[in-house]
Amino acid sequence: MKKLFIKTYGCQMNVYDSARMADLLAPIGYAKAEDAEGADMVILNTCHIREKAAEKVYSELGRLRRIKESRGGDMMIAVAGCVAQAEGAEILKRQNAVDIVVGPQSYHRLPEMIARIARDKGHALETDFPAEEKFDSLPQTCDVSGPSAFLTVQEGCDKFCTFCVVPYTRGAEYSRPVAQIDAEARRMVEKGVREITLLGQNVNAYAGAGLDGEDWSLARLIRHLAKIDGLERLRFTTSHPRDMGDDLIAAHGEVEKLMPYLHLPVQSGSDAVLDAMNRQHTREDYFRLVERIRAVRPDIALSSDFIVGFPGETDKDFEDTLDLIRAVKFAAAYSFKYSPRPGTPAASARKQIAEEVKDARLQALQALLLEQQHAFGRACVDRTFPVLFEKPGRQSGQAIGRSPYLQSVHADNASHLIGKLHTVHIEAAGSNSLQGRLVS
Ligand code: 5AD
Ligand code: SF4
Numbered sequence: 001m002k003k004l005f006i007k008t009y010g011c012q013m014n015v016y017d018s019a020r021m022a023d024l025l026a027p028i029g030y031a032k033a034e035d036a037e038g039a040d041m042v043i044l045n046t047c048h049i050r051e052k053a054a055e056k057v058y059s060e061l062g063r064l065r066r067i068k069e070s071r072g073g074d075m076m077i078a079v080a081g082c083v084a085q086a087e088g089a090e091i092l093k094r095q096n097a098v099d100i101v102v103g104p105q106s107y108h109r110l111p112e113m114i115a116r117i118a119r120d121k122g123h124a125l126e127t128d129f130p131a132e133e134k135f136d137s138l139p140q141t142c143d144v145s146g147p148s149a150f151l152t153v154q155e156g157c158d159k160f161c162t163f164c165v166v167p168y169t170r171g172a173e174y175s176r177p178v179a180q181i182d183a184e185a186r187r188m189v190e191k192g193v194r195e196i197t198l199l200g201q202n203v204n205a206y207a208g209a210g211l212d213g214e215d216w217s218l219a220r221l222i223r224h225l226a227k228i229d230g231l232e233r234l235r236f237t238t239s240h241p242r243d244m245g246d247d248l249i250a251a252h253g254e255v256e257k258l259m260p261y262l263h264l265p266v267q268s269g270s271d272a273v274l275d276a277m278n279r280q281h282t283r284e285d286y287f288r289l290v291e292r293i294r295a296v297r298p299d300i301a302l303s304s305d306f307i308v309g310f311p312g313e314t315d316k317d318f319e320d321t322l323d324l325i326r327a328v329k330f331a332a333a334y335s336f337k338y339s340p341r342p343g344t345p346a347a348s349a350r351k352q353i354a355e356e357v358k359d360a361r362l363q364a365l366q367a368l369l370l371e372q373q374h375a376f377g378r379a380c381v382d383r384t385f386p387v388l389f390e391k392p393g394r395q396s397g398q399a400i401g402r403s404p405y406l407q408s409v410h411a412d413n414a415s416h417l418i419g420k421l422h423t424v425h426i427e428a429a430g431s432n433s434l435q436g437r438l439v440s
Helices: 012-028 053-070 081-087 089-094 107-120 131-137 178-190 218-225 246-254 271-276 283-296 315-328 355-380
Strands: 002-008 030-032 041-046 076-080 100-102 124-126 148-152 195-199 207-209 215-217 233-237 261-263 301-308 332-337 384-392 399-402 408-411 421-429 433-438
Touching (some): 012 030, 012 107, 041 081, 053 076, 053 081, 081 100, 089 100, 148 178, 178 195, 178 207, 178 218, 301 355, 384 408
Parallel strands (some): 002 041, 195 233, 408 433
Antiparallel strands (some): 384 399
């Protein structure tokens, strides 16, 4: 058996892709290793969404090069993911210890690339965009660890927000056919998966070939998957406010397995900034949308992504973002300083914001979001809800699981419940997790 180590950066889709790469390499003799030191093959599955991503990859490659040299060159190094797509042959030029550069739509060709290198020596580079071909050639196995798994149903983006590299690194929107997703979900459930998070860069724009020959929406896909016995929970991420259709909103009120938690990035609360970002909706649109979702599912928890310091963002624009946050109240959020990405329209905008201003705004924004996150945690105390236990905790007998709202929940005497759902009474809220007691 050869040893394979995959280091994953960035989003959940990369986590999914890394698992599929392991699936692809298992039949040609690769078993997973815990670190790069003992590995025959190392894959860096990279992310290009924000600053210094490429530089981090090059410095990690420098470290791997030294390990490779200490083993007399007997180690294969591959760079996969979005940095591979964006940098391409540049990586082979800058770091000649790299054997393989493979983009996010081409990694199904890894076994063939490895064979080619073993035969001809030299390097291999694949950065084409055949998303359909990739999904068609993934193996019918699935490397799942634990009761919660990701499943990519849609990939790529046609929206072209002016700050974002995704349309360039992941390509055009592509939705997998329902039959393929259904088969993969069932394989996961057979392996003990109880919760599936459907992934897509624009997951709610999903429009895949349905079982009746028509294109199905995400809501139809969810209603279909909810019928799988043994599958207890469904989630989906990431959504665009523009694609929250009526049927998807209705599903939140009707499909019991669909968790009451929605990640709905808004990025900014200022109409001027939203417009400059090409988000194609206003802050009022976002408020109305949240109202409609809460009308069908009053206990839904919302999370979001925010960017501060987008080119041209004034103090007033930033105030509008804080105001939106105060009005909506989020259970969780991710926030970032705007980072100019080469090749995107906003990167060449004239009014870039000074770093100190971005820092100050990020701090203020995160303080407010953290306050809301803690308030949401405190509001869960004394409530009772099902927790899906995923792994052992630090103390003996303790187990850690997830609430319907994706919070970490710790419970004592629960280690026998790992892999299962169990009702928990929440007794205390910490800054990042909840403490609960099993209810019999
Ligand atoms: N700068 C900062 N944040 C960004 N994001 C995407 N592109 C950039 C960028 N250039 C953030 C957005 C998106 C999340 C995945 O990453 O908030 O929703
Ligand atoms: Fe990027 Fe916008 Fe597409 Fe999301 S919707 S992936 S932020 S371009």
